[in-house]
Amino acid sequence: MAQPERELLQALNPSAFDQVLLSLAFFALRQSSYRHGAFLGAAATAAKCAVYTTYVEQGGNLRMTGHLHHIEPKRVKAIVQEIEQGLQTGQGLQHAAFQEPTYLTELPQVWLGQYPWHRSQPRLTGDRLSEEQQTYLEAKLPPDLPTAQGISSAEFADLIAFLHQQAQENSPGDRPLPLSEALAEHIKRRLLHAETVMRLDNPWGMPYYILLSPTYGGPDSPTxxxxxxxxxxxxxxxxxxxxxxxxxxxxxxxxxxxxxxxxxxxxxxxxxxxxxxxxxxxHQRGKPTMAIHMMFGPQDHSLS
Amino acid sequence: MAQPERELLQALNPSAFDQVLLSLAFFALRQSSYRHGAFLGAAATAAKCAVYTTYVEQGGNLRMTGHLHHIEPKRVKAIVQEIEQGLQTGQGLQHAAFQEPTYLTELPQVWLGQYPWHRSQPRLTGDRLSEEQQTYLEAKLPPDLPTAQGISSAEFADLIAFLHQQAQENSPGDRPLPLSEALAEHIKRRLLHAETVMRLDNPWGMPYYILLSPTYGGPDSPTxxxxxxxxxxxxxxxxxxxxxxxxxxxxxxxxxxxxxxxxxxxxxxxxxxxxxxxxxxxHQRGKPTMAIHMMFGPQDHSLS
Structure with missing residues (x-):
């Protein structure tokens, strides 16, 4: 847990319930890269599942379910329909929080496929760069980069748009999420923040973007x-x-x-x-698999 | 875990993240008695805490924090203000999900204080009941009740309003939650559902309400x-x-x-x-306290 998370926890002194909820929020929004809205959506979906199970337990009584959870019966009805549809089609529900967004995790592979680099080529292409300028810029690159070309701002923006489009097509159950300027900027910042991509400033024109790692977040990623x-x-x-x-x-x-x-x-x-x-x-091979989970540590709350 | 919860989990096959989130939702809305809105509020608060820690880590950069979490900078600003205010006053934040709502947990004590019953008195009072009618109704009561009188619908509604008012006064940091008809009905249904209170139908007039247990949910409560x-x-x-x-x-x-x-x-x-x-x-008395948490069981997902 990072320093500011620990300090906040100590100041808040949350209940066990809030501690677990905070762990999930820190995991989703900070160790992983869920959008703020995706986390809230996952929480809302979990609550819908709870409402749905009450509805089943109450023999399909919309009004009683609404009373127990303090929701309007017509909203209970909408929740029940949504869950039942999700169960029938086997999709939609679990997408919200299943994994890191694919527009982040699949970027390195798509980049490597669309802009491969061979040793014989310059890493940075572009009509306007002289050989001297190329040498100057390439000297600023870190060693051991994946075999991918550096790309322009426009190519990077296209790549993000392509990956976002693919992610949308693969999650038909979710509400569509249009690629606003803010969302594109969010994706770009996440890639830079995770050190999957770096921005290379170019004194003679627009910056280049460089793929730093063949996997999102890199091999040592805390994710x-x-x-x-x-x-x-x-x-x-x-x-x-x-x-x-x-x-x-x-x-x-x-x-x-x-x-x-x-x-x-x-x-x-x-x-x-x-x-x-x-x-x-x-242990006897072939017999039922059992597991033990054990943590042994200080009882008190002053853990890092 | 109850049958419908287990069936839903098996049908959804959720990720580890979703499993923990669903456990929290089932706990809050079903094993406990949080309102649906209170659970969503707690999840939103947890997300705000995550956003706030990013803001601290980013040296107070509103725009960058907004980019990383895909939130507008002005919303980040509002979140930061809310958390900082909560930290300064030491209240507000943690109330959302701290415990079962006090309008439920404190009802038995307040009832016992306001409507005490002594063996020499009739359990059900009311001008319009004849002695014969009283005997008829009291025969319908379960044995071993707490020492509290049965009360009328109107008295029960007043009790709920009083407890709601007290709960509001004790959580000044939260947004005020007015006692709508729906909320009063929610509270009443929760008390009946937990078998803390029972409704005694009265063929000669309005029903009576009977306190069944000196604690919310009763001593054997699954909570x-x-x-x-x-x-x-x-x-x-x-x-x-x-x-x-x-x-x-x-x-x-x-x-x-x-x-x-x-x-x-x-x-x-x-x-x-x-x-x-x-x-x-x-073990050596007086030395630092350590704890071991261990679970040993089947590895597979087909657990009840």
């Missing part, structure tokens, strides 16, 4: 870790729900204890060794 | 368990974040293994016994 964190947390929550239903093959262990800092390393090692020994002892 | 589940999950997420920062006193253990169903019980017992033994060995 990888939080994804698996959320998968851990989602599975942890699923198991927790099953545990409250007293499902016999689900076990929860919670321990709270006081440990001297000098003993911590030994306690960690012993725990780790036992778990490996235990897993090795009971 | 208790999900709360601690979320606390587990929030702490698990906090530790996971710290772990990705390689904080030395945080350890993650993940094991995936195949276990024969016949061995499961023994594997669970051995794991449990080791953990108790290990915790006993390293």
């Amino acid at each position: 990888k870790a939080p994804h698996s964190l959320l998968e851990d947390a989602a599975h942890f929550l699923r198991l927790s729900h099953a545990w409250t239903k007293q499902q016999h093959n689900v076990m929860r262990i919670f321990e709270s204890l006081n440990i001297a800092p000098a003993d911590l390393s030994q306690a960690q090692t012993e725990l780790h060794e036992f778990m490996r020994h235990w897993a090795g002892k009971y | 208790k368990a999900p709360h601690s589940l979320l606390e587990d999950a929030a702490h698990f997420l906090r530790l996971s974040h710290a772990w990705t920062k390689q904080q030395h006193n945080v350890m993650r253990i993940f094991e995936s293994l195949n276990i024969a169903p016949a061995d499961l019980s023994q594997a669970q017992t051995e794991l449990h016994e080791f953990m108790r033994h290990w915790a006993g060995k390293y």
Whole structure:
């Protein structure tokens, strides 16, 4: 968690519910690149799912569902229709928050395909650049770039428009999102912010744009870790729900204890060794797959 | 998780992100009694916090923050002002989703205080009821009620209005929420749905309302368990974040293994016994408090 996130959390002292919600918001908007509106849309969809399940549980009573959630019955009706349509067509609902937007993640591949670069060519093309100017500009490029040409502002804008168009075609269930100037600027800034693309200023004309990485966010992107964190947390929550239903093959262990800092390393090692020994002892290939999720750390809230 | 929730999840096959978001929505709207609007408000607040941290990280650049999240700069400005005001006054922000609404949780205590009942009195008062009618109606009441009188529809409506007014006064940071007819009906239905209150039909006039439990949702309310589940999950997420920062006193253990169903019980017992033994060995009163959160269960998604 970044410094400003940690400081805000400490100042707000949120409830467990708000903490989890904040983790999701930080993940979606900061570690990943969802638009603000996409996050709110995902939250609204989740709420619609909750309303829909109440509707099913109440035997299809629109008025009662509306009373329980404080929504107008005609809005409940619209929600029910939307969810049922999504379930029938198998699309639309889950698109909102499934992954990083494809207009970001697919950009490097499309760029590499449309503007490939070979060692024998200049990296920067353009009629107006002299050989000397080319050499000057290329000296400013970082080493180990992907095999793609640098492109002009106009080509970069076209690439963004193309990728946005593709993303729209592949999510027919969502409301169409036109490519406004602000959205194009958002996409461009996200690519620069993630250091997937850099802008190369050109004293003799319009700037060039350079592909820095063959994947969005680059190989060391912080977007990888939080994804698996959320998968851990989602599975942890699923198991927790099953545990409250007293499902016999689900076990929860919670321990709270006081440990001297000098003993911590030994306690960690012993725990780790036992778990490996235990897993090795009971593992039998071909039998049902079970998982253990465990976190061991300070009880208090002053975590980074 | 209830049957319709489970079925919907299986049909949607949501991403880890959506799973956690859906858990929150089910918790807020179904296991608890947040209004639909309160949940959306909490999600919007979480998004505002994320936008605010980007603003801080970007050195107070409104335009850049707007670009990164695809929001107009003037909206970023309003968000920043709202969060800063919330931080200064120490209120407002965290109210949205802190707990079950007090107009629900405090109703039993206020009812018990305003309409106490003593054994010597009739449970149902009202000028128009004959003694025979009273006996007839009281025979319909369940045993072991709290020591509160049954009240009329009008008295019940007044009680709801009073509690709503109190809740408004205690959350000065929130936008005021007027007590519409729909909101009053929502509150009433929630109280009936949670079996905190029952409606007693009266063949000779308006119905009576009866307090069934001295706490909202009653002592066996399902609202208790999900709360601690979320606390587990929030702490698990906090530790996971710290772990990705390689904080030395945080350890993650993940094991995936195949276990024969016949061995499961023994594997669970051995794991449990080791953990108790290990915790006993390293526990030293007065030293820093550490916690272990562990879930052990099926890897697959077909959990109840």
